[in-house]
Amino acid sequence: MFWSQLFIPTLREVPADAEVASHRLLLRAGYIRPMGAGIYNYLFLAQRSITKIQRIIREEMEAIGAQEFLLAALNPAEIWQESGRWTGMGQNMFRLKDRFNRDLCLGMTHEEVMTSIARGELRSYKQLPQIWYQIQTKFRDEPRPKSGLLRVRQFLMKDSYSFDIDAPGLDVSYEKHRQAYCKIFERCGIEYVVVDADSGAMGGSASQEFMVATDAGEDLVVVCKQTGYAANLEKAVSRPVPPTIPDPAEALDPVEIHTPNQKSIDEVAAFLKLPTTSLIKSFVVIADFGGKTKPILALLRGNHQLSETKFNAVVGCKEFRAAHPEEIRDLFGADPGSLGPVGVTNMPIYADSALEGRQNMVAGANKDDYHLGNVTPGEDFKATYADIRQVEAGDTEINTGAPLEILKTMEIGHIFKLGYKYSKAMGLDVLDENGKEVKVIMGSYGIGVERVLCGAVELYNDADGISMPASIAPFEAVVTPVNISDAAQKQAAQDVYTQLKGLGVDVLFDDRDERPGVKFKDAELIGIPWRITIGKKLAQGIVEVVERRGKVMSEVPLAEVAAWIKSKLS
RNA sequence: CGGGCCGUAGCGCAGCCUGGUAGCGCGCUUGCUUGGGGUGCAAGAGGUCGCGAGUUCGAAUCUCGCCGGCCCGACCA
Incomplete structure (x- = not known):
């Protein structure tokens, strides 16, 4: 064209x-x-x-x-009602009514x-x-x-x-x-x-x-270059990084620690001069089991995040939300910021597997402005253990310990x-x-x-524009005479164009009366993988071929250029 | 839906605070020029300042309402 x-x-x-x-x-x-x-x-x-x-x-x-x-694409409501997705899809579905007031949607x-x-x-x-x-x-x-x-x-x-x-x-x-x-x-x-x-x-x-x-x-995904493990962060599993400092080895009983106004994990850790890995994070959720809701206490290591997907799967609920502060007050008698598992009997407790085997950690005391030291999972509270945390930067592959990338x-x-x-x-x-x-x-x-x-x-672009893969580029090659008013250049370009077409190459002829810079810039912007420039070396029977990806230039005899391009494309 | 930013020529923007002539660059048109990286010169065309109401002698500019777009968070090819 x-x-x-x-x-x-x-x-x-x-x-x-x-x-x-x-x-x-x-x-x-x-x-x-x-x-x-x-x-x-x-x-x-x-x-x-x-x-x-x-x-x-x-x-x-x-x-x-x-x-x-x-x-x-235009669907009657009935089939969607049958599958239950007429309501299930909620607001994401485009809905409309026909002249008889029948419900329809766009698929x-x-x-x-x-x-x-x-x-x-x-x-x-x-x-x-x-x-x-x-x-x-x-x-x-x-x-x-x-x-x-x-x-x-x-x-x-x-x-x-x-x-x-x-x-x-x-x-x-x-x-x-x-x-x-x-x-x-x-x-x-x-x-x-x-x-x-x-x-x-x-x-x-x-x-x-x-x-x-x-x-x-x-989306975030977790991949391991060594083992080939690859999973969406939603369901990825890992070996957690070990706690920053080891737990005290002695058998100790919980002790109350006054922690005035220290609410977040980071605040408490800084106040106690402990790493966040020595703290237990308590997260109260209201889980929805298809209409019936109930509170659940989820426990994580201080530096870990709850995985929504894993948590839903483990407790078997449809979805959950964080409990409101008033609900927490009613259930624990304390405000968020001082919550912990010790003494909790009015709801199930799920603890992340990274807490299993730990001892003498710090958790909220369920008393405002107090935390408990020396809390040992399994001794000071009972919980169901499961992997309910999100993979964190630094975690390693679960079986081999090989590094993971997010x-x-x-x-x-x-x-x-x-x-x-x-x-x-x-x-x-x-x-x-x-x-x-x-x-x-x-x-x-x-x-x-x-x-x-x-x-x-996204994968293939640079300051000059797009560098499309040849198989899906709008054109595979462009023939660019530097000066269209030069009859010899125009003729040679025309010939190369015709030969390329004859070889089945999807080729574009840049016959515009524009300065060469404009033509080069445009071809690079739209991402045509190969450019054949016909310019001053034409007199010696030479044309120039530039590969868009990497801007690699080759000089090729005019007579061979069509076949040369064809071979690069197959 | 919650939060932030923005609507002025095809595109990018200035003007708005402090009300009174709508402006710049790119692009476009015409002519000349130039011809290996968005060339140069000259002359042009192009705007109900998102929409509506209000205040005012007078609104792009101030006030209110609406509409639209972009970005950040809860949803998915």
């Missing part, structure tokens, strides 16, 4: 509202334009990249036998629709397994859209759904997806990590997330073993080989299409 005829509105100045790199650069490079909070129009360049990402996804999905559908995911198709049609184990997928626009009324295309209210998702006769079958479908996802992201030129994830809200037994390491991300990441894909949640709720069964009716077991698998684009931009 000829640049002079294209709409590629690059901006010299940085748009004020864009903070994260992908947002800023996709705007500057003329890929996207905003239309509202979390609503974007994709212009020519974005659409070109997205089309290439979709092609890769389709090829790899087809390779595992997945069949492409296109489901309705935010398609388990319900897929299950409703399957239950109407699948009758026999002989029809299984099935993998159905689509690439479709999803709508989510995000409480806070942000960071350009990273968190938006309308986006493209590749979502697939597997239907199997039994759990081993699901394992196969799941593994196929895991491998297909690895291939997809590799082909897209993205560096990613696969982490174990919490499957909480979606239900089911296993789930993994595909993550791109970037500060623009919103990374900030963005989620680009997620695979779930759903289990029977939807087939039960919506009545999806088939006859097995004994003629007995059995529930179908399901999996669901998502890829955020624009997030792949964002991930590439």
